[in-house]
Amino acid sequence: VWLAGYLVTHFAFYVLASRRVSWFAGERGVFLFHALSNVLVTALALAGWATGALSSAVVAVCVLGHGMYSTTFLWIWSGTQGGYSAAILDAIWRSSAEGTQLDWSALEGVGKGKQGGRLADVEALGLVVCHDGRFVLTSRGRAASVVAELFAALANVQLRE
Amino acid sequence: MSWSALSLACFGAALALHALASRFGLIRPAIRRYIVIFGGAGVALLGAILFAGLPATEALAAVLAYGFLVELYLFMFTLSLGSVSVKILRLLRVTPLTRDEIEARYAPEQMVDIRLHRLVVSGFIVRSDDVFRLTRKGRSVRFAIDRVRGLLHHGRPGR
Numbered sequence: 158v159w160l161a162g163y164l165v166t167h168f169a170f171y172v173l174a175s176r177r178v179s180w181f182a183g184e185r186g187v188f189l190f191h192a193l194s195n196v197l198v199t200a201l202a203l204a205g206w207a208t209g210a211l212s213s214a215v216v217a218v219c220v221l222g223h224g225m226y227s228t229t230f231l232w233i234w235s236g237t238q239g240g241y242s243a244a245i246l247d248a249i250w251r252s253s254a255e256g257t258q259l260d261w262s263a264l265e266g267v268g269k270g271k272q273g274g275r276l277a278d279v280e281a282l283g284l285v286v287c288h289d290g291r292f293v294l295t296s297r298g299r300a301a302s303v304v305a306e307l308f309a310a311l312a313n314v315q316l317r318e
Numbered sequence: 319m320s321w322s323a324l325s326l327a328c329f330g331a332a333l334a335l336h337a338l339a340s341r342f343g344l345i346r347p348a349i350r351r352y353i354v355i356f357g358g359a360g361v362a363l364l365g366a367i368l369f370a371g372l373p374a375t376e377a378l379a380a381v382l383a384y385g386f387l388v389e390l391y392l393f394m395f396t397l398s399l400g401s402v403s404v405k406i407l408r409l410l411r412v413t414p415l416t417r418d419e420i421e422a423r424y425a426p427e428q429m430v431d432i433r434l435h436r437l438v439v440s441g442f443i444v445r446s447d448d449v450f451r452l453t454r455k456g457r458s459v460r461f462a463i464d465r466v467r468g469l470l471h472h473g474r475p476g477r
Contacts, residue, residue, distance in 0.1 A: 175471040182471050214321060214379040221382035228389045237466045241400070242433050242442075246460045249443055249450045259450060261430070268426030275402040276420060284407060291414040294407065302407040308391075309398040309408065311333070312348070313340035316408055 160198070160219050164226050167194055187234055191227040198223045241267060321380035324366050329387045332359035347439045352395070356388045402429075 171190060175181040181190060202219040205211035211219075237243060244267050252259045276292070279285050284298035294302055309316075319327075336355045338344075345351040363384050367377045397404050406420060415423075434450065437443045442456035452460060466472075 172469060172471075212375065214373075214375045217322075217379040218375060218382055221379065221386045225382060225386045225389060228386070228393060232389075232393055233466060234470055237463050237470065238472045240463075241429070242437060243460075243463050245430070245433050245437060246442065246452065246456060246463070250452055250457070250460050253451055261427075264430045265426035268424075268429040276406060276417065279403050279406055285410060288414070290416050292406075292410055292417070292420065293414040294410045298407060298410070302411040304394075305398055305404045305407050306411065308394040309404075311337045311340070312395045312398060313337075314395075314398045316405065316412075 160222050163198070164223065167226075168230070187231070191231060195220075195223050195227055319366075319370060321367075321372055321376040322383060324363060324370065324372075325380045325383035325387070328359045328363040328366070328384055329391075331362075332356050332388070333391065335359070347436075348399070349440060352392065356391075360384060360388070 171181060171187070175187075178186075180186040199220050202211060202216040206213060206216045245264060248260055248264055251257075276285075279298070280287070280292075282297075283295055284301055285292045286295050287293075308314075332355055336352065339351050339355060340348070345354055360381075363380065367380055372380065402424065405424065409415060409420065409423060434443070434445075437456070438445060441453055442459060443450050444453055445451075
């Protein structure tokens with residue numbers, strides 16, 4: 158019950174804060190807001206377990222409950238903020254409502270922006286590096302690509318999909 | 319059996335079933351496959367919890383552990399399916415590429431086509447006489463996305 162109350166407060170605080178402080182509305186802001194809260198709840202739960210006040214099952218409920226809430230929040234947040242499919246649904250709805258043709262160039266523009274932006278992002282994260290005009294994986298990038306390949310293999314996601 | 323072992327066993331079984339179903343293309347589209355298999359395993363977990371007679375807190379911990387693992391897998395699964403960053407990493411794992419070669423692999427018009435195809439298969443849009451329209455399901459999802467954007471203070475993409 159305490160955890161549920163805390164999570165509702167956390168969500169309400171974010172909704173209000175993101176309207177007033179632009180830092181909360183950005184990627185870094187929302188990630189840090191959730192990461193710090195997870196650390197806080199985990200630390201408090203472990204302290205309770207160490208003193209014998211909480212059982213291991215209660216600690217698990219606290220940590221996993223917050224983990225589920227944060228994962229769901231970040232998933233919905235990123236999907237509604239910059240999702241390609243959401244942009245396409247919007248464009249089709251708009252063209253139907255206004256009785257105009259679907260604006261293909263705008264949709265392709267979203268794709269082009271994502272592609273250029275993502276290459277810059279993975280470079281900035283130190284996952285890839287450009288040598289003599291060719292991009293190669295760094296050691297960190299190779300580790301990330303192994304994880305990506307593992308999940309793609311599990312779900313049978315081909316590179317061309 | 320402890321609550322954590324029950325959760326892990328159910329998740330492991332669902333993961334193996336999902337991998338097999340994906341490999342052989344059973345249950346389509348992909349999102350329905352995911353819901354059927356992981357939802358089914360979730361129901362099995364509830365049955366096992368009742369059968370084992372776990373105390374309420376441990377039962378809740380088992381359900382949350384399973385839910386968390388399933389959600390993490392969904393996150394990674396959709397990332398491998400749709401993320402441009404992940405696709406770039408997978409491409410470069412095969413061979414080093416120039417910027418032009420990377421951009422040529424995922425031309426914007428091709429990316430739009432792939433997304434449109436997925437939205438048609440999932441029943442969010444229909445195509446008739448070369449015109450795309452939202453289905454009732456598509457309109458509901460778009461409406462929900464719009465409300466969430468308002469709540470989370472997002473703008474609309476592509477505007």
